[in-house]
Amino acid sequence: MTTSSEATSLAGLDAAAARDAFELVWEASAPLPPRPAVFVPAGQLLPAEWVPLLSHATLNPAQAEVVPHLLKHDRHVLAVAPTGAGKTTIGMVAALQTVRGQRRKAAWLVPQRSLTDELDAELQRWREAGLRKLIRPATPTSRRPSWAA
Structure with missing residues (x-):
């Protein structure tokens, strides 16, 4: 049984998490200052053998900032991030880091x-490159998760 003070601290943590999530979404929606987009060759930031597994051989400015x-x-x-900002490539890099870099399994959930x-x-x-255990991406209501090993 939780005490009143424990319940309060849990609510406080939940409230803080909700506030932080809202702040992230708010900041991600803010307009960016105008500046020319500088695309970075993916091989400058990633192992060369990962580049053919990505959709594009270059990373946009947001991706280049996140990848390191x-x-x-x-x-x-x-x-x-907004639609078209490059979240799929960021997800691919995160999954590759887990699967190839750390030799662990990765699950990838998408909302729709x-x-x-x-x-x-x-x-x-990825499947053609031998990552055959990656079955398919999963939505939160899917019956099977996507595992890569």
Whole structure:
């Protein structure tokens, strides 16, 4: 049985998490200052053998900023960005870091069935490269998760 003070601290943690999540979404929605987009060759930031597994051989500015953080941390990733910002590539890099870099399994959840089909087509290169245990991306209501090993 939890005490009144324990219940209060849990509510406080939940409230803080909700506030932080809202702040991330709010900041991700803010307009960016105008500046020319500088695309970075993916091979400058990633192992060369990973580049053919990506959709594009270059990373956009947002991806180039995030990728170094993905490669140096062993954490879960939640990508929040507008449509077309490059979240799929960020997810691919995170999964590759887990599967190829750390030799662990990775699960990839997407929020909609239409995105599942799109991502499955993108990951065909992975299956062709021998990542055969990657079955398919999963939505939160799917029956089977996507595992890569």
